[in-house]
Amino acid sequence: MSATSVSAKKTKKSASSGKTSRGSSAEEMASRQREISVSEFFAKNRHLLGFDNPRKAMLTTVKEAVDNALDACEEAGILPDIYVEVLQLTETRFRITIRDNGPGIVRKQIENIFGKLLYGSKFHRLKMSRGQQGIGISAAGMYGLMTTGQPVVIITKVKRKSSHEVILKMDTSKNRADVVSETERPECDELFSSGSGTQVAIELEGKYLKGRQSIDEYLEQTAIANPHASIVYVNPTNERAEFPRGVDDLPPEPTEIKPHPKGIELGTLIQMLERTNSTQLGAFFKNEFCRVGPNVAKEICRRAELTDRTWIKQVEHRDAEKLYEAIQQVKIMSPPTNCLVPIGSKALLAGLLKEVEAEFFAASSRPPTVYRGNPFQIEVGIAYGGKLPGDELARVLRFANRVPLLYQQSACCSFKASIEASWKNYGLSQSRSSLPSGPLVIMIHMASVWVPFTSESKEAIADYDEIRKEIRLALQECGRKLGTYLRRKMKMKRESQRRDVFERYIGEIAKGCEAITGADAHSIYEALSERASSKTAEADQVLDDEGKVVDDGGRLAQDDGVIIRDLIGDGGGPMDSDGDLFGSSPMPSSGKKTVKKTVKKKRSRSTSRK
Template sequence: MAKRVTAETLSRRQREISVSEFFAKNRHLLGFDSLRKALLTTVKEAVDNSLDACEEAGILPEIRVELDAAEGENRYVVRVTDNGPGIVEAQAPRIFGQLLYGSKFHSLKQSRGQQGIGISAAAMYGQLTTGKPVSIVSRTGPRSSAYAMQVVIDTNTNKPKAVGKKKLDDWDLDHGTRVELELEAQYMKGRQSVEEFLHQVAVANPHATLHYRDPHGAETDYVRGVQSNPVAPSEIKPHPHGVELGVLMKMLQSTRHATISQCLSRDFSRVSPQMAVGLAKRAGIDPKARPNTVVRKAADKLYQALNDSATRIRPPSTDCLSPIGVQELLAGLTRGIRAEFYGVETRRPAVYRGNPFQVEVGLAWGGDLPADDLAKVLRFANRVPLQYLAGSCCITKAVMDVSWRNYGLTQSRGALPSGPLIVLVHLASVWVPFSSESKVAVADYDEIRKEIKLAVQTCGRRLGQYVKRKARAKSEARRREVFNLYIEEVVNSVEAITGKDQKLFRDRLLAISRKKTELAGMLEEQEASSDELEASENVLVVDPNAE
């Protein structure tokens, strides 16, 4: 019989687990569950940081990504350089060497990063698999010196340690940052590759210039197609409809405001002073009471008052969002996607759980796209490409919900449509509901799925008009060919009977043929009412035969 263990003995075994120690053992949660995915995740996190930094500083991004094979099997060096504002030297160790450290987690505005995990997780993975620290070079301006350092992560305490600090007098950039790390990874081209990721980054970020060099030395450049940065999003305060009871109680305890009415009107968005007084009274709370004196029962009543259907609180402000934009999305789609029809649609901002979000959709059809494959869905969240778990993503499900047969395409039940089609969906939000910490798929919220479907349907109707018009043109050409074939037979027979040249007769018959087929086409055009397609600035049609 096993010896009984006392509670005191069990208690001595318990100890705190640091967040870096947890993720070191559960790296798959952060996107490092395979060698190939580890390489893509590392590049993604570094590029995301660079784009965010440049945009926040008002600098048009120019980013260089370099991959080099390192000594040993499945070892690669990832080097990402940007022209951003640089990093203050004292902050660099924590940015690259401490998980859950960042500036965006508590900020309600659109940004690529959210959790403060990404680049530090990549550095931790590189350290775990190769034993080498992450290297950083940065400079904050032409009048300051560049510095270099290496950062080691203590996974037991989630604390960084900077080593090898030195000043650089000859760094070639006036401002910017270079991050370099070696990791165990696998390089492959094709789907879910670094090349595909960077191409999609170029599509969703037409204001950025990207330079890429693969491990074999091949260079690829994506020159910006838009000469201005996106409109910078503004930070907003929490909306009452997106705050849960526990969060409300925490806000009441930690607020700096003296009264409950001031707390409600100044710590929340869309709550006026008059509304704050009314809400407090409905909850049985004195509007002048100190917020930290509100007990749980009273806070629960206040929470119910905030979420009561009779409480009319305006949706949150949407200036916290920065969508790609119609013309910018068209510029991005034409950047490396050779099609003949491009259509885009931007929905009005909507709200889920009190969080503003906005959906943009783009379609590319025809041209050089493969005609026999299923449509390709490009998924983006806050301008970041999503490469994995497409089947479980809300975006893919919404695209599959659309009845593409209505737009002249073939589609099997419960599947994507078939044909030369690319569907791009961009979800912009202050807080994207990712299905996991690796941020590769969007959770399935009804409000988000509905907005995506409506935007796709709008683009689909325009595509359907174009596809049907093209089919009618082919049909008209076939009818004319049949007429012309019989015209020649008739003319030849008449010439054989009369013994005279019937050129005038042939010309008259050809004119009748053109008139009849054009008349039929015009009638069909009127039935299709395609004025919307012709007048829409959301559509670009390119001659597929043009160079």
């Protein structure tokens, strides 16, 4: 029998049995198919949530717990006091404990918050908050369970009740928590001196290192963006770091808003039409969206060849498409911005002053604007000089809703906008397609009801043209303030040098004049000194008791977003070899931070007109 005939018989037999060429029938393949829970998916793809490696996993765990603590305290109207402890158990195993003074958690919600992915109160609310997806802290507990097998330990206390301890672990196949034990723990009440709060402890496999992209850097930047918070941190080497409160006022409470018509897509509009409780189109637009009044609703319906009295049940798919197209054509007011709570120039400067040792600080807040119907606001702060390294590229601190972004810098819209800015115009050196070089820190904050992150791990802001433009404009505002300061500083230095040269010879000139004319040398010396001071008045200064420049109505003097602090004797400012700021005065022997307080006298109007 030939090989061809044998092959034909096998093919015929396979076809008659209903099996594929690999031997699996449709029924067998169907029997192997099953639903995948979201926790199973993220357990296998934990890098999507920021658990790429042991070091980053520790940072992500601390970040998620601290973010939750700050959100809870602010929503309850409590100034946050947060305690973070990282205890090393073995070479690769750590226990991370975070405690806050928030309102606590009611018993029935503990399992859902810490043991269920995609469970939270913020996903469906258009309101500025740190958390968005309902994943973070439960994902941290899941990572700890996978790497060490140890459950999460939660101790929480609500006002006028005893502390409650719950030990749980996540069942990834069902995306729910299994409670190992729960106990009333009144002896733990002393952990919460304010009468309420929550403590969570997670044991996990990790790696602790200081420096960039570390827990230490995250907490330092969190203190800058949240000057109203007090943070105490104990690291694995038992070193204690305290970040005291910079301001005693809580940020205003953001207001929840409804979706804006310009920010929805066709599919979302169809779903809203199917689920609404309104019966007519006019009421639907007024009740489901913000900034849509009766006149705007009528105009949208008219352009879609419908009326505001059209019944929702009569709206078909093609009608929904017409409504969507009409929304894009009608001019609708931008969404309200009371859903945003920016840091503010004053608090931003307070945070930078507290953590960055520089001589010049400037801040700028852009007006709120919109991308895809979502309101957002950009704030920028810069710090220059002082103890900052002058031989390195500028350091960019990125924030979204007051949360530091430490990874994927090159993919972030904030970083790209920083490179695009022309820093050479403001007196800094900058190579092409790179950050400026010099003693400079750039802080960029985006506040929004929905920050467009590039991934679930929330490490970088997506590159929208509207966002990049606002960041660039804010950077330019701060850059102009810095340029004004640097130009004034160079002028002060030149005038001081001119005065020094003149004062070296003023005594000899006075003696020579006395010999020639017979006039009193002392009187000549005093007259020449007064003349030298008036001609080089820029060398006198220029800072008041608060460290703000005084320049008789100049731009910096009237700007609340600028603080100037000369660091005399500790490496701040362009000192000469003798330790003088501009070679004009002896350096203080204490070596401490001091502020020059010589205020320039204002000239009269009559003098200035001459």
